[in-house]
Amino acid sequence: MRIDSLEHRPGSGFRDDGRRAAPDASPDAPAVSARRICKAYGGTEVLRDIDLDVAPGETVCILGPSGSGKSTFLRCLNWLEEPSSGTVLLDGQPIGRLPGRDGRPRPMNARELAAARTRVSMVFQHFALWPHLTALGNVVEAPVHVLGRPRSEALAEGRRLLERVGLAERADAYPHTLSGGQKQRVAISRALAMRPKLLLFAEPTSALDPEMVGEVLAVMRDLARGGQTMIVVTHEMAFAREVADRIVFLDGGRVVETGTPDAFFTRPHTERAQRFLARYAR
Amino acid sequence: MTFDDVLTLLAAASITLGLSVAGIALGLPIGLGLALLRSARLPVLDQAIAALVSLVRAAPIVTLALFVFFVLPEAGLELAPIPAAVVTLTLNTAAFDCEIFRAGLAAFPRDQLEAASAYGLRPATRFRRIVLPQLWRASLGPLVSEMTIVLKGTPAVAVIGVVEITRAAGRIGAQTYEPLPPFLAATVLYTALIAVLVRGQRFAEARIARRYGYAVS
Numbered sequence: 436m437r438i439d440s441l442e443h444r445p446g447s448g449f450r451d452d453g454r455r456a457a458p459d460a461s462p463d464a465p466a467v468s469a470r471r472i473c474k475a476y477g478g479t480e481v482l483r484d485i486d487l488d489v490a491p492g493e494t495v496c497i498l499g500p501s502g503s504g505k506s507t508f509l510r511c512l513n514w515l516e517e518p519s520s521g522t523v524l525l526d527g528q529p530i531g532r533l534p535g536r537d538g539r540p541r542p543m544n545a546r547e548l549a550a551a552r553t554r555v556s557m558v559f560q561h562f563a564l565w566p567h568l569t570a571l572g573n574v575v576e577a578p579v580h581v582l583g584r585p586r587s588e589a590l591a592e593g594r595r596l597l598e599r600v601g602l603a604e605r606a607d608a609y610p611h612t613l614s615g616g617q618k619q620r621v622a623i624s625r626a627l628a629m630r631p632k633l634l635l636f637a638e639p640t641s642a643l644d645p646e647m648v649g650e651v652l653a654v655m656r657d658l659a660r661g662g663q664t665m666i667v668v669t670h671e672m673a674f675a676r677e678v679a680d681r682i683v684f685l686d687g688g689r690v691v692e693t694g695t696p697d698a699f700f701t702r703p704h705t706e707r708a709q710r711f712l713a714r715y716a717r
Numbered sequence: 718m719t720f721d722d723v724l725t726l727l728a729a730a731s732i733t734l735g736l737s738v739a740g741i742a743l744g745l746p747i748g749l750g751l752a753l754l755r756s757a758r759l760p761v762l763d764q765a766i767a768a769l770v771s772l773v774r775a776a777p778i779v780t781l782a783l784f785v786f787f788v789l790p791e792a793g794l795e796l797a798p799i800p801a802a803v804v805t806l807t808l809n810t811a812a813f814d815c816e817i818f819r820a821g822l823a824a825f826p827r828d829q830l831e832a833a834s835a836y837g838l839r840p841a842t843r844f845r846r847i848v849l850p851q852l853w854r855a856s857l858g859p860l861v862s863e864m865t866i867v868l869k870g871t872p873a874v875a876v877i878g879v880v881e882i883t884r885a886a887g888r889i890g891a892q893t894y895e896p897l898p899p900f901l902a903a904t905v906l907y908t909a910l911i912a913v914l915v916r917g918q919r920f921a922e923a924r925i926a927r928r929y930g931y932a933v934s
């Protein structure tokens with residue numbers, strides 16, 4: 436296992452002496468900057484040297500065949516999966532590893548990791564709502580118990596967010612009474628309630644009945660248009676083509692091709708992307 | 718059976734109830750603590766707890782009571798019969814509760830834990846806010862079964878001189894040469910105590926199912 440040094444440029448949160456610099460306030464620091472991300476399970480490499488910068492306001496869709504490493508890569512960005520090597524900066528600040536006293540990287544402790552994760556929210560394929568809390572309870576849980584926002588304020592904002600996804604009337608419903616599409620919209624409200632710099636979507640419509648896919652994609656489209664920075668792993672090609680600012684195509688754990696949706700869908704220049712798209716065209 | 722005998726039985730019932738409540742109340746948090754320690758999988762400590770729990774679970778309550786009352790004093794811990802009885806029942810039920818909580822923790826949905834971590838909940842907050850409220854609900858059935866077993870296990874502490882329902886009934890039967898009435902009364906008392914527990918469980922389970930929609934065992 437290789438431990439990388441943390442010196443990596445875009446919006447680097449470190450000075451050369453390895454001590455923490457002031458939070459990077461520059462508005463054009465990438466929302467996320469991932470460098471040389473590698474991940475191996477046992478001996479199998481599933482991610483090989485992936486680099487990705489996402490600018491504030493940008494929507495990036497990650498596409499690729501099954502097993503190409505899309506989910507694994509996304510989970511490395513909020514350190515749900517620990518990369519074997521590589522660095523991730525969220526809004527200029529590191530997640531997962533910090534420089535230790537000797538300047539070499541050390542793993543973040545639970546408190547540091549939790550703090551770093553408040554800058555990024557994730558929407559999961561299977562919703563992962565907390566079933567003992569109402570829709571509104573799910574939305575305000577982290578703002579109140581992680582960010583320490585006053586409960587009344589969080590509740591008011593939570594109601595606004597549920598209204599925004601069309602679920603104002605279901606605020607007091609428990610998850611088991613909601614449809615899949617409604618659950619996922621609650622999950623999106625929960626993600627937004629953290630006011631994250633970056634929103635990660637892990638195949639958000641893959642577990643939905645076909646008739647509910649549209650309502651979730653509509654919410655995501657609105658978010659993208661509203662300037663929310665998003666990375667979306669999806670198999671919804673039409674959505675990616677319409678909404679993404681940029682497509683990142685993974686195959687075999689590598690970024691094989693990246694470009695605008697127009698370029699990617701109309702004139703993919705790698706054979707692997709062509710083959711991938713041909714399967715969807717049928 | 719005289720009125721005095723009835724009073725004796727009721728006094729004994731309060732001992733049975735008191736011992737059970739004390740054992741259960743102390744055993745639950747200890748069992749939970751042990752289950753959490755085990756789920757942390759600390760080297761050495763994990764095996765030590767596992768061995769201890771198996772030992773206590775295997776020991777009959779009578780044996781455990783004799784151990785606490787007669788052996789612990791040699792280690793400098795001398796206890797009167799009632800405290801010794803509480804310690805015995807606590808140890809016994811904590812070991813079983815530990816296994817119940819451990820199963821509940823092992824079955825806890827991973828995706829919920831992951832979501833909590835992804836949203837920045839620290840381990841302690843995550844346990845308090847997300848895991849515990851669901852863990853106790855999911856474990857309610859087995860926990861109540863275990864509570865009834867503790868209740869029915871209380872006669873075992875008679876060996877160290879505690880007069881609880883069964884011991885009292887036996888004494889009355891021996892004095893009056895009419896064992897049937899006191900043992901009938903004893904049975905009614907146990908049934909009443911257990912009925913209260915089971916009623917409480919059904920009530921809680923119905924509420925949980927109605928509200929949160931997850932069935933509990």
Ligand SMILES: Nc1ncnc2c1ncn2[C@@H]1O[C@H](COP(=O)(O)OP(=O)(O)OP(=O)(O)O)[C@@H](O)[C@H]1O
Binds near residue numbers: 502
């Ligand atoms: N925990 C794990 N242990 C071992 N191998 C794993 C693990 N998680 C993922 N993999 C492997 O890593 C590779 C990439 O998996 P990943 O789930 O990231 O792919 P994906 O692009 O999201 O695929 P899909 O489109 O099917 O969701 C696969 O070959 C998978 O078998």
Ligand SMILES: [Mg+2]
Binds near residue numbers: 505507
């Ligand atoms: Mg996947």
